[in-house]
Amino acid sequence: xxxxxxxxxxxxxxxxxxxxxxxxxxxxxxxxxxxxxxxxxxxxxxxxxxxxxxxxxxxxxxxxxxxxxxxxxxxxxxxxxxxxxxxxxxxxxxxxxxxxxxxxxxxxxxxxxxxxxxxxxxxxxxxxxxxxxxxxxxxxxxxxxxxxxxxxxxxxxxxxxxxxxxxxxxxxxxxxxxxxxxxxxxxxxxxxxxxxxxxxxxx
Numbered sequence: 001x002x003x004x005x006x007x008x009x010x011x012x013x014x015x016x017x018x019x020x021x022x023x024x025x026x027x028x029x030x031x032x033x034x035x036x037x038x039x040x041x042x043x044x045x046x047x048x049x050x051x052x053x054x055x056x057x058x059x060x061x062x063x064x065x066x067x068x069x070x071x072x073x074x075x076x077x078x079x080x081x082x083x084x085x086x087x088x089x090x091x092x093x094x095x096x097x098x099x100x101x102x103x104x105x106x107x108x109x110x111x112x113x114x115x116x117x118x119x120x121x122x123x124x125x126x127x128x129x130x131x132x133x134x135x136x137x138x139x140x141x142x143x144x145x146x147x148x149x150x151x152x153x154x155x156x157x158x159x160x161x162x163x164x165x166x167x168x169x170x171x172x173x174x175x176x177x178x179x180x181x182x183x184x185x186x187x188x189x190x191x192x193x194x195x196x197x198x199x200x201x202x203x
Contacts, residue, residue, distance in 0.1 A: 006009070012028070035070060037179070038083075038198035046070040049103060052183040063183035070181040070195075071102050077176040078203040081150040082167040083116055084196045089142040091191030092116045094130075095099035098174035099154055105180050107131055109169070113150055113159055115141050118186070127159060129164030135166040155203065 038046070039058035048054065050068020054061055061070060076098070087093055090114075100111040106112075112130040117140050119125040127135035138148075139161040149160040157166035179200070183193050 005104035011107060028044065034199045034201045036197075036199050038070075038181075038195060040196050043070065044104070045073070046181075047073055049104065049105065049180070050162075054146055054183070058195075060084075060194040061181070062192060062194040064088075064190070064192040067184050069096070069183070071099070071105070072178045072180070073175050075178060076145065076152075076200065076202060078153050080150075080201045081152075083148050083181075083198040083200070085141060085148050085193075086143040086145050086194040087115055087117070088186065088191035089117060090180075091141075091193045092119070092186040093193040094182045094184075095148065095150060096180040096182060098177040099152060099180055100174060100177050102180070103180075104177045106107050109174070110180070111152075111174055112182075113148070113167075115140050115148070115182075116186075121149055127161045127164075127166050129157060129159065129169065129171075132171050133157070133159075133167040133169035136168065137164050137166055138167060 013016050030159050038061055041158055049071055051066040052063040052068030054063045054070055055066045092114045094108040094114045096105050096112050101109050107130040114128045114130050115126055123134055124130045125139045127139045146162050151158045155170045155172045156168050157167060157171060181195050
């Protein structure tokens with residue numbers, strides 16, 4: 001074999017290895033096991049509970065009046081969930097998981113992953129699971145898009161907010177149930193919450 005042929009084969013092998021090791025970008029084929037729950041073009045597939053004024057704008061579901069939830073009709077047990085969220089400084093919101101009663105959702109019959117920078121009792125502010133786990137680090141949701149990731153594997157619950165782990169806890173109260181996106185009255189009775197790119201991977 002001549003030297004040029006050997007170099008060409010070596011280059012192809014190196015390129016193949018590099019492609020195998022390269023990280024896959026968000027949304028590509030390697031994420032085929034993720035299911036889109038909210039794609040920003042329709043609210044079909046979500047049940048409304050309460051009187052929050054959910055609408056679609058610029059690829060996101062948003063609300064700024066009323067109190068209520070968007071609730072999945074399906075129940076989930078073990079899963080990874082990720083969502084992009086945007087909140088006004090005054091907004092009171094959260095993602096509720098393993099809801100035991102999809103028509104009456106509270107922090108007592110579900111796990112409430114909180115999005116509420118100005119919560120009057122700051123012990124369970126943004127990044128916490130209310131009444132279960134206080135945040136390991138202070139994070140703020142106000143006035144920017146953030147990535148919220150939730151993992152529920154049996155009793156093990158984790159929350160990550162913009163890459164910062166805020167919860168790593170164990171709790172056995174709720175094993176399975178729907179997922180709900182919340183809009184509640186904020187610190188001053190107002191505020192906007194937006195959700196987009198809500199996806200789930202089940203186990």
